[in-house]
Amino acid sequence: MGNGFQGDHSGMDGHVDQGGQYGRPRLVAEQTGLVVVQVGKSFRRRPVVRGVSLQVRRGEAVGLLGPNGAGKTTCFYMITGLIPVDTGSIFMDGHDITALPMYRRARLGIGYLPQEASIFRGLTVEQNIMAVAELVERDAQRRRQLVDDLLAEFAIEHLRRAPALALSGGERRRVEIARALATQPSFMLLDEPFAGIDPIAIGEIRKLVHHLKERGIGVLITDHNVRETLDIIDRAYIIHDGEVMTEGSPKDIVSNMDVRRVYLGEKFSL
Template identity: 55%
Template sequence: SGEIVGLLGPNGAGKTTTFYMICGLIGATKGKVYLDDIDISTTPLHERAKLGIGYLPQESSIFKDLSVEENLMLAAEIVYEDEKTREDKVDELLSLLNIEPIRHRKGVSLSGGERRRCEIARSLVITPKFLLLDEPFAGVDPIAVSDIQSIVSDLKQLGIGVLITDHNVRETLAICDRAYVLKDGTLLASGTSEEVANNKLVRTYYLGESFKLI
């Protein structure tokens, strides 16, 4: 927890499949999934969420006909029975993600960056220990990418562990404490962002020789 870890690799490497196995969307064909030294390999998705695993998919997942506030409240109603607790949690997340000014805007009218902030806020409703972010930079402009980088870094400061995968490799490695690179479902390399970026195998099979972190 309290660490940002990147899961990188070319298309078909197994990144999204790994995410699916961790959060419980599919079962592992080999090996096991552990959370705090507890085997959760056969634990259903909703139970894993209760244990503290949050997941933000690449595809847009907000309800476009609902407002930002309503999207968060819908998630909060599943988690919290008390109305005041739900309202307080939603207000807290609106402030944390800096989306208070757009709380009444419909999902259909949000920009890519605003939509991502709303989705991240909703994934935090369950107060996760770990948050899996699948392509959080996809479909957003450069300013919004920087904004999301700051948000993810803030999650680390809150003690939330973040596992992130994205094809924007430079932007992803910039905020990672360490990273793993997959190729054809196997581990190609791991280490700090600098170690991964300078790894000969990673540069040969994934990044290219001209890749630079900055």
Template identity: 70%
Template sequence: MTRVSTGTGIRVAGSQTAINPTQTRSQQSHTQQSHTQQSQTQRAPTHQPQSREGVLLVNGIQKSYKGRKVVRDVSIGVRRGEAVGLLGPNGAGKTTCFYMITGLVEADAGSIHLDGHDITKTPMYRRARLGIGYLPQEASIFRGLSVENNIRAVLEVVEPNKKEREKQLDALLEEFSISHLRKSPSIALSGGERRRCEIARALASRPSFMLLDEPFAGIDPIAVGDIQNLVRHLTRRGIGVLITDHNVRETLGLIDRAYIISAGRVLTHGSPNEIVNNPEVRKTYLGEGFTL
């Protein structure tokens, strides 16, 4: 499988992640040599994440509920055109991280930058307008509307010209191979068809980043490959994708890299092969017998 290039210069220090798309290969080599004595899960600190164009950057976010910390100093970065996983056991804090990034809940500490702009205090609806799309685990289609009207409802908000709206509607229906379903009631769609409709509708708002919460949930095994292809299609469009899902094998099969979160902290970060071969990840999350 051809993966989208993730660029250079991503470095991790425990849960403190820095992302530097402009770092040269020689700088990478020097960095790697200087840290050869560090373990996979505890690499030496470098610098704090910096806001960059074309990057969704999360730095040191924290969240507590009733005195219990559920997210502890989590830092992650996603570039446009790549797929990144946020994986970990149940209760690790993955969904809470998603909620803070989208603005559904406010972070107690830390910062979130989009294309170099601090959006930490920006409300959810404005984050959506700035380019953060979110597809929740639960069905999010408007069940009382047809497929085309689900997409049209979003286009009416972002595109004032009716002729252009209809042109974009036709293009999205064609792009996601649901033109033949345009008049169908959305409540009658299969799991895979529903996901196609939801993603097409999400793209109507022209996001630069998409957060997919359990995209494989409720999908028949035969449709798993279809969803994987949809995610790859998003990255080919230049959209950065952040995914969390309990179907680890399917997720690792389509992402460029992953962050493993456990007990509210980032345990480690790397390519799918690095994640699978990490002894600590196998011990605490994947299990010793796990293979791709």
């Protein structure tokens, strides 16, 4: 597990060695984990993200939080690969992935769970997971074992042949995460996991994030539900006006007077 973010990344020149269609990017830094270095983004010449740096280590959950319009969603989408980076770099275990498309990042070990339902509605639960397993495991026997293991791990064996449309919100989320884990990611990016779900499903998300951490997977979460997010993360970065205002544990975040002033409110408590 790598050291904390040090801020000195001289020598990270932003160069990407494409290495063929599925080649691995050139190793340009020794730091492990998912590391974002001074990324910036402008829309119509208006800066939205300005020099944001952060790190996610394996086995920890990190929040990317901030008020509406602060730039956190844009920053999150640059990390996923949905939005191209204007300036700065993104590294995974020292490999520069800044210019890689989303599918290449997925092959390297970055999973993404969007806010909207992403389940394949015309398939069963088993078929949903198998559809992704077929992309990463060529051996039929090992592929079958992978699917069976994921069904058991997420307690959805009894839903194996259930149509995706018949699932509850919590069941759907379990299937989506099980399917994402079929690619054996090192990091999982969760976009608004608490949006529009009931209290029972919120408990499911808590359990799932804890389970991902136990698996040694680094988790990055962005969500407007700050209370629920702070309850499950180890650290958070607060984005304000396109920049990192502060970074720290949930306790550090809640006790920061500047964060309370611009984001949490004076009366906020965990």
